Amino acid sequence: MDLTPSPGDESFRAEARAWLAAHVPRTPLPSLETAAGFAAHRAWEAELAADRWSVVSWPAEVGGRDCGLGRWLVFEEEYWAAGAPGRVGQNGVSLLAPTLFDHGTPEQRSRVLPPMARGEVVWAQAWSEPEAGSDLASLRSRAVRVAGGWLLGGQKTWSSRAAFADRAFGLFRSDPDAPRAHQGLTYLMFDLRAPGVTVRPIGRLDGKPAFAELFLDDVFVPDEDVIGAPGEGWRIAMSAAGNERGLTLRSPGRYLAAADRLAALWRRQGCPAYAHDRVADALIGARAYHLFTQEAASRFLAGAELGAESSMNKVFWSEYDLALHETALELLNEEGELAEGAWAEGYVFALAGPVYAGTNEIQRDIVAERLLGLPKGRR
Amino acid sequence: MRFLLDAEQRAFTASLDAMLTAARTPAVIRSWSAGDHGAGRALWSRLADAGVFALAVPEADGGLGPRPVELVVAFVELGRHAVPGPLVETVTAATLLSTGDRARELLPALASGRTTATVAPPAPTDAPTITPDDDTGTGTDTAPAGHAPAPDLYTPALEGNSSTPGANSSTPDANSPTPEAPEANSPTPEGTLPVPEGTPLALDGDAASLRLVVDAEGLRLAPGHGPVRVSLDPARRLTPLSPGGELLTERPPVEEAFALARLATAAQALGVGLALLDRTVAHVRRRTQFGVPIGSFQAVKHRLADAKIALEFARPLLLGAALTRDPVDIAAAKVSACEAAYGTAKAALQLHGAIGYTAEYDLSLWLTKAIALRSAWGTPRECRAVVVRGR
Numbered sequence: 001m002d003l004t005p006s007p008g009d010e011s012f013r014a015e016a017r018a019w020l021a022a023h024v025p026r027t028p029l030p031s032l033e034t035a036a037g038f039a040a041h042r043a044w045e046a047e048l049a050a051d052r053w054s055v056v057s058w059p060a061e062v063g064g065r066d067c068g069l070g071r072w073l074v075f076e077e078e079y080w081a082a083g084a085p086g087r088v089g090q091n092g093v094s095l096l097a098p099t100l101f102d103h104g105t106p107e108q109r110s111r112v113l114p115p116m117a118r119g120e121v122v123w124a125q126a127w128s129e130p131e132a133g134s135d136l137a138s139l140r141s142r143a144v145r146v147a148g149g150w151l152l153g154g155q156k157t158w159s160s161r162a163a164f165a166d167r168a169f170g171l172f173r174s175d176p177d178a179p180r181a182h183q184g185l186t187y188l189m190f191d192l193r194a195p196g197v198t199v200r201p202i203g204r205l206d207g208k209p210a211f212a213e214l215f216l217d218d219v220f221v222p223d224e225d226v227i228g229a230p231g232e233g234w235r236i237a238m239s240a241a242g243n244e245r246g247l248t249l250r251s252p253g254r255y256l257a258a259a260d261r262l263a264a265l266w267r268r269q270g271c272p273a274y275a276h277d278r279v280a281d282a283l284i285g286a287r288a289y290h291l292f293t294q295e296a297a298s299r300f301l302a303g304a305e306l307g308a309e310s311s312m313n314k315v316f317w318s319e320y321d322l323a324l325h326e327t328a329l330e331l332l333n334e335e336g337e338l339a340e341g342a343w344a345e346g347y348v349f350a351l352a353g354p355v356y357a358g359t360n361e362i363q364r365d366i367v368a369e370r371l372l373g374l375p376k377g378r379r
Numbered sequence: 380m381r382f383l384l385d386a387e388q389r390a391f392t393a394s395l396d397a398m399l400t401a402a403r404t405p406a407v408i409r410s411w412s413a414g415d416h417g418a419g420r421a422l423w424s425r426l427a428d429a430g431v432f433a434l435a436v437p438e439a440d441g442g443l444g445p446r447p448v449e450l451v452v453a454f455v456e457l458g459r460h461a462v463p464g465p466l467v468e469t470v471t472a473a474t475l476l477s478t479g480d481r482a483r484e485l486l487p488a489l490a491s492g493r494t495t496a497t498v499a500p501p502a503p504t505d506a507p508t509i510t511p512d513d514d515t516g517t518g519t520d521t522a523p524a525g526h527a528p529a530p531d532l533y534t535p536a537l538e539g540n541s542s543t544p545g546a547n548s549s550t551p552d553a554n555s556p557t558p559e560a561p562e563a564n565s566p567t568p569e570g571t572l573p574v575p576e577g578t579p580l581a582l583d584g585d586a587a588s589l590r591l592v593v594d595a596e597g598l599r600l601a602p603g604h605g606p607v608r609v610s611l612d613p614a615r616r617l618t619p620l621s622p623g624g625e626l627l628t629e630r631p632p633v634e635e636a637f638a639l640a641r642l643a644t645a646a647q648a649l650g651v652g653l654a655l656l657d658r659t660v661a662h663v664r665r666r667t668q669f670g671v672p673i674g675s676f677q678a679v680k681h682r683l684a685d686a687k688i689a690l691e692f693a694r695p696l697l698l699g700a701a702l703t704r705d706p707v708d709i710a711a712a713k714v715s716a717c718e719a720a721y722g723t724a725k726a727a728l729q730l731h732g733a734i735g736y737t738a739e740y741d742l743s744l745w746l747t748k749a750i751a752l753r754s755a756w757g758t759p760r761e762c763r764a765v766v767v768r769g770r
Contacts, residue, residue, distance in 0.1 A: 001381065001382060001383060001384055001385060001388065001448055001698065001702065002381060002382070002702065003382055003699060003702050003703070010470055027516050066483060091586075135458050188463055207666075263767070263769075275765060276763065276764075277760075278760075279764035279767055280714070280764070280766045280767045281714075282762075283711070283766050283767065283769075284696070284711040284714055284766055285692075285697060287690040287699070287708070288693065288695065288696050288711075289692070289717055291382070291696055291699045292691070292694035292695045293696070294382040294695065294699075295382050295383065295695045295698075296383050297382075298382045298383045302381075302383065309691075312687070312688045312691055312692075315470070315684070315685075315688055316688055316692055347517040361653065361677070361681070363684075364680060364684035364685070365677065365684075366683075366685075367684035367687055367688065368674075368681070368683055368684045369680070369682035370415060371679075371684075372660050372683055372684070372687060372688060373660065374660065374663065374664065374674040374675065374679075374683065375663070375664065375671075375672050375674055375675040375678050377671065377675030377676060377677065377680075378675075378677075
């Protein structure tokens with residue numbers, strides 16, 4: 001057992017660090033939940049992609065560096081330590097792309113992934129529906145077979161980034177007569193500017209349009225935009241959901257950097273005693289998350305499937321993120337009330353953590369039933 | 380980078396687990412708590428045969444070590460089975476004795492299990508800034524009525540003695556009165572030697588054959604010990620050690636040894652937490668209320684899921700700290716493992732109901748240890764201060 005990086009990893013780290021030092025914007029970009037901020041973040045994705053830093057773990061032919069999970073973790077540490085901007089393409093990169101690598105056709109990969117890597121096409125997720133939150137299997141929006149493709153109808157909601165994004169991906173009921181709710185679902189990609197699509201931005205708590213409702217009225221999707229076989233959507237989507245909760249949605253590098261910033265804020269404010277233990281716990285939590293991820297990555301690289309442990313991961317990072325930001329706001333004293341600045345922006349974002357990507361209640365059920373073997377019961 | 384236990388390490392874990400399961404530790408723990416060390420000593424030699432103590436002894440002195448990762452793995456199992464005795468202290472002693480010819484002569488017997496050792500933790504030096512409003516819980520109201528301190532067993536602080544008041548693992552505040560052990564559980568004053576008031580408490584000074592004291596001159600072999608003090612964990616019998624005695628070495632590797640003690644304690648705590656979780660999961664699957672197993676209730680599931688998550692995130696911190704041996708990493712592992720174990724203990728007690736609150740039910744053997752280990756070899760407060768101070 002060891003934690004020693006290979007010489008190759010260290011030179012990769014040095015190369016990433018040097019590039020970031022030369023390119024990270026001196027002043028923070030505007031919030032990516034605003035039109036101007038979204039455009040600025042797209043431009044940053046393009047700058048990253050120009051030197052193949054936007055998706056380092058992808059194969060070279062679709063814009064990556066073929067560098068694997070281990071170096072992805074190294075890159076993320078350097079990325080967040082450098083104070084680089086949040087990633088506007090994350091929905092596509094962490095949810096859709098892994099699905100396409102596993103279940104997409106070569107044509108889909110070569111058509112969809114390169115523009116995603118360059119930030120030219122930013123993807124929104126379209127999982128949730130008004131009556132289907134964590135209970136995704138109950139979703140009702142439909143896909144009806146027509147010549148050469150499908151017609152989508154119904155409503156999606158809480159669609160992250162959809163206010164400014166270009167395309168979306170989600171599950172649709174293609175066989176209403178399937179014997180079980182999980183069956184008869186199809187995984188499709190569609191254009192948010194296609195005829196029949198209405199996007200209604202929804203302000204989150206701070207009023208910024210961080211998500212949207214999508215109204216779909218006979219939206220045509222060609223067969224080439226179906227991922228996997230029709231009716232197999234649930235199985236295909238679940239492999240991506242594991243990804244979302246697990247390794248790639250929240251990199252440890254992000255929290256190592258955030259904990260250091262929190263400790264710096266605490267010192268700047270005169271090391272108030274009331275926050276001593278919480279600052280310590282933020283530092284400890286970041287290291288715990290980092291090492292937990294290293295262990296999971298080692299297991300993954302040794303050929304293991306990542307299963308229900310991604311649910312532990314999701315509960316941990318979402319609660320960690322919130323506690324970290326709560327401490328920061330308190331350390332800011334009266335200014336903690338102000339809705340400006342990176343801590344406030346991060347706080348509002350963190351508030352949603354325990355809700356999205358499958359609520360923490362659902363994740364705890366998964367941990368209890370699949371990892372501890374407790375009996376199923378009423379939710 | 381391959382941050383996973385290898386096949387040999389996993390096999391070592393499995394063999395210790397099998398051996399300790401067969402040893403039926405609850406009976407051993409109960410007799411140890413009553414001051415009868417026979418069954419504990421027998422188990423001790425089997426642990427030594429399995430190589431546990433040799434892991435801390437350098438190869439040149441008849442050991443296999445130092446091998447901190449294997450030690451952590453072993454101590455998780457010792458905690459899972461709540462093995463009593465100065466386990467942490469013996470591996471700490473192995474490091475303390477690793478320099479100086481006279482000291483090293485004692486090592487082969489430690490590695491082979493022929494001797495057990497104890498040593499007192501150092502005075503806390505990591506006290507963070509404390510403001511009056513957060514300094515609560517001094518424990519001044521916990522002294523049992525009718526048990527005043529027994530001053531006749533104490534002598535005034537000896538000249539040149541380096542011990543520091545309050546530097547032990549059972550009195551949270553040096554200024555509070557020190558509760559005395561109930562008489563029924565105290566050994567007879569015969570066989571104990573005077574020790575200065577405020578001397579740090581060492582685990583099982585009455586059972587250990589080597590009692591080590593670190594003072595300004597170096598590492599000494601203490602000539603005796605003071606009275607046994609009762610821990611919240613009855614299996615942890617704490618004694619002050621007498622000053623003076625033979626000087627074994629002038630330059631013991633104190634920092635390295637005490638860091639290892641903290642790491643091993645953290646590992647032991649994680650094992651205690653894992654055992655509490657396993658036992659509680661088994662209980663809530665079996666126990667029915669309202670016609671169904673209580674483990675099917677979401678409120679019950681979520682408490683146990685939280686315990687599982689806390690324990691699983693503490694484990695890599697421990698292994699990472701064993702690899703780096705950095706005091707900051709070790710302190711982080713200690714906080715994380717001890718708090719995870721303590722949180723699991725509270726969930727275990729709640730979900731067992733009243734039976735969990737009884738001493739006769741075996742769960743108590745782990746519950747009380749989870750509580751006591753929080754303050755052994757570095758309180759959460761001391762360890763958090765090390766983390767905040769950083770590298």
